[in-house]
Amino acid sequence: MxxxxxxxxxxxxxxxxxxxxxxxxxxxxxxxxxxxxxxxxxxxxxxxxxxxxxxQGTQVHxxxxxxxxxxxxxxxxFIAEALAAGAIDPPPGTNRFYMDGELREDAPSGPAAQALISSRxxxxxxxxxxxxxxxxxxxxxxxxxxxxxxxxxxxxxxxxxxxxxxxxxxxxxxxxxxxxxxxxxxxxxxxxxxRMGIKLNYATALFRRPADAAVWTCISIANPGPGKVARIAGFTPIEGDRWTMLVSGYNEDRPSRDPAEYRRRCVEDFPPEFGAVATTAEQVGEVITYHQADSRxxxxxxxxxxxxxxxxxxxxxxxxxxxxxxxxxxxxxxxxxxxxxxxxxxxxxxxxxxxxxxxxxxxxxxxxxxxMADLALPHVDGPYPKGYRAIQWASGLIFQASMRDQQVNQRVGQVTTMLAHPSALAEPRFLMRALAIGAGLSGAAAG
Ligand SMILES: Cc1cc2nc3c(=O)[nH]c(=O)nc-3n(C[C@H](O)[C@H](O)[C@H](O)COP(=O)(O)OP(=O)(O)OC[C@H]3O[C@@H](n4cnc5c(N)ncnc54)[C@H](O)[C@@H]3O)c2cc1C
Structure with missing residues (x-):
């Protein structure tokens, strides 16, 4: 003692x-x-x-x-106790992941076999x-x-x-x-x-989840780019046979508490799974918004x-x-x-x-x-780390490669889930391989 x-x-x-x-x-x-x-x-x-x-406990966690x-x-x-109490480990095959509107069959689920999902x-x-x-x-x-x-x-x-x-x-x-x-x-x-000003806007609502739902978890990431708006949405199953569903935007793109506007966003701005939940499942309670001005x-x-x-x-x-x-x-x-x-x-x-x-x-x-991801948002103006352009270029290619290559996907998954330090992505043999795959893909896309 x-x-x-x-x-x-x-x-x-x-x-x-x-x-x-x-x-x-x-x-x-x-x-x-x-x-x-x-x-x-x-x-x-x-x-x-x-x-x-x-x-922030009202929002998806x-x-x-x-x-x-x-x-x-x-x-x-703890895990066994949480699952017995109602936390969820979704059954295989019930997760969907969209990147820029495209459904990824090989969703970068990361290396974790065990998930524990619940409300915060x-x-x-x-x-x-x-x-x-x-x-x-x-x-x-x-x-x-x-x-x-x-x-x-x-x-x-x-x-x-x-x-x-x-x-x-x-x-x-x-x-x-x-x-x-x-x-x-x-x-x-x-x-x-x-501080890094991010001006993030969240809106979350709860819905009843039917026992026979085919999709339990869905994440959609739309990256910023010319003519594209960065938006992230996700729904996950939580205790009490419910879903918690988040739609988010940045800067002036601000979801409101109005349930009709929330539904419209789900239907128009995100893949069809979001619209399906918002329009067919029973909403429980109100839409709750949250604004976070910065990372600090x-x-x-x-x-x-x-x-x-x-x-x-x-x-x-x-x-x-x-x-x-x-x-x-x-x-x-x-x-x-x-x-x-x-x-x-x-x-x-x-x-x-x-x-x-x-x-x-x-x-x-x-x-x-x-x-590094937030600096790609048009309204975020720094502070920029040393070597920003090179890091941004390399991480773009690594991320592209992770969408097609299991080995790269595994390593990226370990880093983004905090099981490994980002320096694991700079390990020379891995980096060369990931850059080569990423460059090949972006070359093919440009061609
Ligand atoms: C919208 C949103 C979504 C998020 N989503 C996720 C997510 O998906 N995954 C994730 O891991 N994290 C997420 N987070 C972050 C997560 O909420 C926090 O990192 C987490 O709660 C740990 O924070 P904390 O315990 O340090 O502080 P907090 O959770 O903020 O708690 C601070 C505590 O201190 C108490 N307190 C404050 N001042 C005093 C005082 N003077 N005297 C006594 N008590 C005081 C407060 O009452 C509170 O209980 C999210 C955050 C936000 C805002």
Whole structure:
């Protein structure tokens, strides 16, 4: 045991998984959360619904295979339990994938054999149940307002006017984290923030899913290009015999809450499966919209001075364009980095530099995948990484090759599902092969 009491700020996915890790190293773990987690934990799973602290819970949430691996690692038996409770692993042959309007028979399903699909509140409720079921984790409802210090180390948290002592603190308060302000108030520098304006617009609706549906999951990606509008849509099966269906647009292309307009988009802007669900399945509840202005990352690793006994995790470190489904998986990989740090006999009188170094690897990987794709959108104007044109050219060819070649498809799938680092695509033998296949295809298309 390294700590008497460790405190986690924020009890969403990042905070819950961080609390699970800390429970191996602290006599007591306290989660401070604005919403009442204890009351939510007492509700049946069938009542799981989006809560005020996580408004994005209304929207489609995909869990990548790498995140699923981490969940099973931290909570053995999680997959079986989730499936028994109503999460879905769609039967073979019920998935469809469209790229620029073309149905791909060899859908780049990635290497994962096991899928776990549910609504976001359902998944969070399952994780919450496992976390709060641990004897040394408790939760209190309240708003964290700042940190307490003992010299260069954090010594506690201020919550709704009261002080709570802590030997270690994790900030998991999400993308609007105020940690930087709290640090500045105590003369520590703020972590530098990078933003990429993406202006993403989501609209999601739920539908009843008939038991005999031929298609359970469908994803459609329309890439930007001359005369083409970038749009992504998807529907996935969720607990309670329902589908959750997303249509999205960028910038001024903004789906509204109007159900007729939503149906029109499904019918006119996307492959026929979307129109079929929207016009034949019974809609449950309202269309709910969500706007995300930017992707952002806070570069803690660049700070020269930072308090000891303090880390940040999840969206409080980096939050990406959600269409790539990286957020929850990143949070779980941050928890893995925290576990590594705490198991490594850390010098707790010094900042958790090795933790932030590991987190940077995860953030860089997700950032590279999501921002490289977003820079192709006409309204996104940077910041551009070094060597942007060359990387863009190579990734275009690799992606084309992945649509036709299983070996390339496998590797791309591992990277986009965060099972492998993007540097796996730059491995010389793989790169030469993928570029040759991609160039052959684009040459054939041009001819
Ligand atoms: C539209 C949309 C779609 C998404 N789709 C996906 C997807 O498909 N796949 C995926 O993996 N990710 C997706 N994400 C990202 C995902 O929602 C987050 O990455 C994930 O929730 C982990 O975030 P977090 O726990 O760090 O923060 P959040 O989930 O934002 O939670 C922050 C928590 O901190 C609490 N809090 C905040 N301030 C305080 C305070 N001062 N005191 C106490 N508590 C506080 C909040 O109440 C909340 O519970 C999506 C995001 C959006 C916006």
């Amino acid at each position: 390294l700590f008497r009491q460790a405190i986690v700020l924020g009890g969403s996915v990042a905070g819950l998984v961080a609390a699970r890790v800390l429970s191996d190293h602290a006599e007591q773990v306290l989660i401070i959360e604005r919403d009442d987690l204890a009351a939510l934990a007492a509700e049946p799973l069938s009542a799981a619904a989006a809560r005020p602290g996580v408004p 995909a869990l990548l295979p790498s995140g699923l691996n981490q969940l099973e690692r931290f909570f053995p038996g 509140p359902f998944l969070e409720a399952l994780i919450r149940r496992r976390v709060l079921g641990r004897a040394n984790i408790r939760t209190v409802k309240g708003r964290a307002e700042g940190l307490l210090f003992d010299g260069e180390a954090v010594a506690g948290v201020r919550c709704e006017g009261a002080d709570e002592p802590a030997d270690f603190v994790v900030d998991a308060t999400g993308r609007s984290s105020r940690l930087g302000d709290w640090l500045e108030a105590h003369d520590f520098p703020k972590p530098p923030m990078q 990352r806070r570069d803690f690793h660049r700070l020269r001075r930072f308090p000891a006994r303090l880390v940040a995790a999840g969206d409080a470190v980096a939050s990406f364009n959600p269409v790539y489904g990286q957020g929850m998986t990143s949070a779980m990989l941050h928890a893995s980095a925290l576990s590594e740090y705490l198991r490594g006999n850390p010098d707790l009188s010094r900042p958790a530099t090795s933790y932030f170094r590991d987190v940077k690897v995860v953030v860089d990987a997700a950032w590279q995948i999501s921002t």
